[in-house]
Amino acid sequence: MTTEQTTRLWERLQPLLEQNARDKIADLIDGMTSREIVHTFVHLREEDQLKLLRLLPNDLAAEVLEEIPDSEAADIIEDLEAHEVVAILNEMPSDERVDLLAELGEEAEEIISKMEPETASDLRRMIEYHAETAGGLMITEFLSYAETTTISEVIEDLRTNAEEYQNYRIRYIYVIDAKGQFCGILQMQDLLLAEDDTRLEHIMHSDPFAVRYDATMDELVDFFDQNDFFGVPVVDERHFLMGVVLRRDVLEAQAEQAAQEHLESRGIVGGDEIRTMPVLLRSKRRLSWLSVNILLNIVAASVIAYHQDVLSSVIALAVFLPIISDMSGCSGNQAVAVSMRELSLGVVRPGEALRVWYQEVSVGVINGTVLGILIGIAAWIWKGNIILGGVVGAALAINTIVAVSIGGTVPLLLKKFNMDPALASGPILTTITDMFGFFLALTFASLTLTHISGL
Amino acid sequence: MTTEQTTRLWERLQPLLEQNARDKIADLIDGMTSREIVHTFVHLREEDQLKLLRLLPNDLAAEVLEEIPDSEAADIIEDLEAHEVVAILNEMPSDERVDLLAELGEEAEEIISKMEPETASDLRRMIEYHAETAGGLMITEFLSYAETTTISEVIEDLRTNAEEYQNYRIRYIYVIDAKGQFCGILQMQDLLLAEDDTRLEHIMHSDPFAVRYDATMDELVDFFDQNDFFGVPVVDERHFLMGVVLRRDVLEAQAEQAAQEHLESRGIVGGDEIRTMPVLLRSKRRLSWLSVNILLNIVAASVIAYHQDVLSSVIALAVFLPIISDMSGCSGNQAVAVSMRELSLGVVRPGEALRVWYQEVSVGVINGTVLGILIGIAAWIWKGNIILGGVVGAALAINTIVAVSIGGTVPLLLKKFNMDPALASGPILTTITDMFGFFLALTFASLTLTHISGL
Known part of the structure; x- marks a missing residue:
């Protein structure tokens, strides 16, 4: 529609x-x-x-x-x-x-x-149960029968309670033994292929897969990656059946988790905001992240304040400082995004920061050089001074390499220490790259001050 | 493990x-x-x-x-x-x-x-077929029988070809009529509840749901949202069966799409990068976005260049320009993230930019005021000049309102004109807010120059 x-x-x-x-x-x-x-x-x-x-x-x-x-x-x-x-x-x-x-x-x-x-x-x-464990994700509507039940008894039960079962998401029939423990599983079509008076214990698949109610999302995702099942039964410590986790519910929970991580990475604390929520609540949650950020920003800008004398001699630099800070942030954020993606695909593990760093540096050198040359030429043309071009170009080039190194590795390190990479990677990245970028540009300028003073 | x-x-x-x-x-x-x-x-x-x-x-x-x-x-x-x-x-x-x-x-x-x-x-x-249509997502392994087939014939076929069918993801049996058109559907358990010599046409559910091979991802997502099915049959123009799209494959494709959008929003063009790809390819794809960004950055910074005289009178302002630019970007990005989320949930439609704008302004006024006061106090304390505090505080406050207005509405407008909001929202947002932020701070400074000159 x-x-x-x-x-x-x-x-x-x-x-x-x-x-x-x-x-x-x-x-x-x-x-x-x-x-x-x-x-x-x-x-x-x-x-x-x-x-x-x-x-x-x-x-x-x-x-x-x-x-x-x-x-x-x-x-x-x-x-x-x-x-x-x-x-x-x-x-x-x-x-x-x-x-x-x-x-x-x-x-x-x-x-x-x-x-x-x-x-x-x-x-x-x-x-x-935590929402993101098997116990939190499972449904408790399922069909189970004792192992001594015959096929015709099962069919009779299915017929009698057809209406009730209609809303169940039935794909399997679970079988429990005399002690009440989960011991076997059957698909609907298995019922078709045997005689009516066969007992379930003779046609069921024994030693069926099951997960415990405290299985984590990662374990469930791995399970369904490896097994092409519609759902997996959930058992307690005594191996009694508690419910069923459906593949679709795991996939949906996973998608929800990813969406909330995305929101967090953009500074929406708590990972969710719908605009019909009360204004003050939305405001408060966004502010909690912004107010940390503004403090970090002030820290970074203190580098400029410290070198104020250089800046007043070369006022043209003030035009380039925000560019260097913003562009380094962009390069670093690309690296953050790729690391988050590789973490979620399992291509990289939290302990492999060194390998990632090496792979980022190689891209950083190329991109830093290109961007440095671009901005250097812009500065040179604008002020007709090649030294100024060299100062801002070198600062951006080196800072790009720093930014991708930090952006690539910080998510892995945060994950390694069990912190939330989605929420913290961005502010850590931009604070360090801002400081370093300002420092590089102003230091290079102070070293060449006699050539660029008064621009 | x-x-x-x-x-x-x-x-x-x-x-x-x-x-x-x-x-x-x-x-x-x-x-x-x-x-x-x-x-x-x-x-x-x-x-x-x-x-x-x-x-x-x-x-x-x-x-x-x-x-x-x-x-x-x-x-x-x-x-x-x-x-x-x-x-x-x-x-x-x-x-x-x-x-x-x-x-x-x-x-x-x-x-x-x-x-x-x-x-x-x-x-x-x-x-x-496009990968993200029913034709691209469907599997072609499915079971279909003529409507005149009896249950015992079906069971016979299931038994004979048990090995081949083992790898099928069988949940339903599809029924086709004399003309070869898709006309009915059965669940495995339906076979259990009828006599062996019953013909499929007498127990099948007629007028079954089906989608055409050119159905889009959005249509498939809507379908599975509304119908709790394992899969949906795919038909061609003549209503002949072509395959089956499984819910899990739609969910997986949707998650993949979201992950790629996330990468794009962070400047990874093409939506995918694994670090084992060749360095030059990774570099090129990241650069294509960065080089557009640096041009936009230069455009924004030209506002500073234009007001260079104000800046050299009040060099302290140079410390605050990157803060104003970065903080506005953060506020705007929060709004972008919420809009992207609401679009994907269906809470908001591309045509409702005005409503979103109104809801963003109310948050922007509060957050802008708080952030403006924070930065204003910092400037006041640092230089002991309340007017300087007023200048940077007012610039950040107003620019925050601008940033959330743009951040909230741009994704909707891009979507409305069928452009990719993930890739373009960020650069558009930061360019406009940078320009506007610099402009506000420098204009307010020039209006109060007699009070803040020499800081």
Whole structure:
């Protein structure tokens, strides 16, 4: 659907909300794509968002909340009554439900306490697991049977509970032994290829793969890289089945992680910001990074202040200092980006800073020379003084090599010491390269002062 | 496995390669995770990479090539004989095969011409499709039967060809009508729930979902967002089945796209760089962006050159110009990052620049004021002159508002005119904010020159 059509969708929703036209609203939402739902919903005023959720049948309300970013959804849920929230949450798959409740923080307990006791204790346990472990990513809807069950009994169960299972994402049948431990796995087609009275234990694949509930994202990504499975069962310490982590949920969590790293690398602390968040919150999170940055900037600029006498003799240099600082930052940032990429692909390990440094220097020498010559020629032409060209050219060339060295290695070193390379690499890089660039240009200028003084 | 252990893996591989110990090498590779394969492989010298591929059985060689980045794999393949490449490619799923051949460019045809005629013509067609359409992402291994087939015939076929189908990613059975058109779909479990002599047409789901081979990535993402399917069948103009696009392949392609956009936004043209690429190529691609940037930088700095007389009267300003330029760039980049994120989430559309502008200005006013006061106080304390503090503080405050306005809206405007916001947003932003920042600081200084001259 084109933008124009969705804008019309949104305009059609407004009057329906005023008329409380439940059915028409449900039909409209039902026919929308996820992106249309997200877009339409964030355009509504907060009271209309609440009204919409209240008018929709619970399954559709659940769908809306699943589509929009969790932080948004949590905001809105806080304004609904606990019993309304419970009704909607009951329609969500367990992993989405947990994500949303985790986002709610302390208010989650009020809602959880209104749910069925068994569901409630499941949820409390799942919220405790870190979101980026198998326990946090798993769904708890799966099919399991004792190993002594026959195929016809399984088929009978599938027929009887067809409606309930419809919403499961069933690909495998899990088999548990007499002690309750997970012991085998079957695909649907395996059921087709054997006689009806065969027991599962005779056709199941024994020693099936499983991950523990505390398996990390990296371990899950590795697992699915190596195994072309739809999902992997999750077990506890006693090897009892707890749930299933689906490949798609791992891929989605990984993409989300990458997107948040990208935001952090640009100085959005916390890794997420949607412009419908309150202005003061957005402002505060951006400022926390900017205010560290301005202090680092002042430190770097103190190098200029220190050499102020050189600068007042060669005022033309003031034109080139921001260029040297900015261009070195750009070169360094290219190296940061490549290192982050190589880290995520596994091409490079945190301990290999030396190799990366060597590979960056070779590019830095070439690019530094080219950029240095360019800026040198510009300075020479402008002031008709080749020494000035040499000063700014040499400063930029050398500082480019410094910048790519730092940019390439800092992410690896941060990662090695378990710090977040996305958030810290940029400020560290620019502070050092700014200082060094100013220092080089002003030092070279002071050494050649008799030739360039008064420019 | 820890880094130490994999380093040892790699050291164990070297002597095995010298001894041509085929079986031991195969065992070693077989036991590695994807990340270990990637990491080990990029550490080998080029001749050892070739030797490794030649010693490995074809299916394992195919696995290695699937794991490493396509650009790397294409480089190595160029040095193998065409018949060796064909043998390895035959072991790959069709989508991976196409990606790799597409990366080879013109040399692909020599290899394709050595393959079986039917496979070859399939491949030629698939390479033509854009990689990021359904035709480029689909696999061509799927199960389809005529609508008159009975369940027992299907089961018979599954049993007979069990070995061949083992490598298929089978979740659905597709049904075609007498004209050869795609007309129905079945899940494996549907076969379980009906009598053996039932014809597929009686239990299949009619009017099944399908996408055309030219469906775009956005359309596929929308489709899988809305439908919880494992894959979606791809049809041609006549509604004949061509292949299946798997959800996981769409998710992976989407993640790859995001990673490349990230690299582009940091000035890596072409969106990919692995440090094992030739130095000159890496250098050239980085330079193409840097050299545009340096020209823009010179344009921005010309504002300083133009007001050189003001600057030589108030040399202290030279300390603050790089700070103003850098801090505005940071604020603007935050806004760029949030806009890119909102665009990808669908929270905002390219046409809504005005709304975004309004939301950015409100944050810009707060952050600009805070940053302006900080820098103003620093200047005041340093030189004991409150007017100087006012000049730099006001320049930074106003320029922050300008920066977030530009940073927030430029990605939307570029997208609207079908340009790549990842590559162009940064340089446009920093050039304008640099110019404006310098202009503001120097103009405010010239207006108050009698109070700050000589600082």
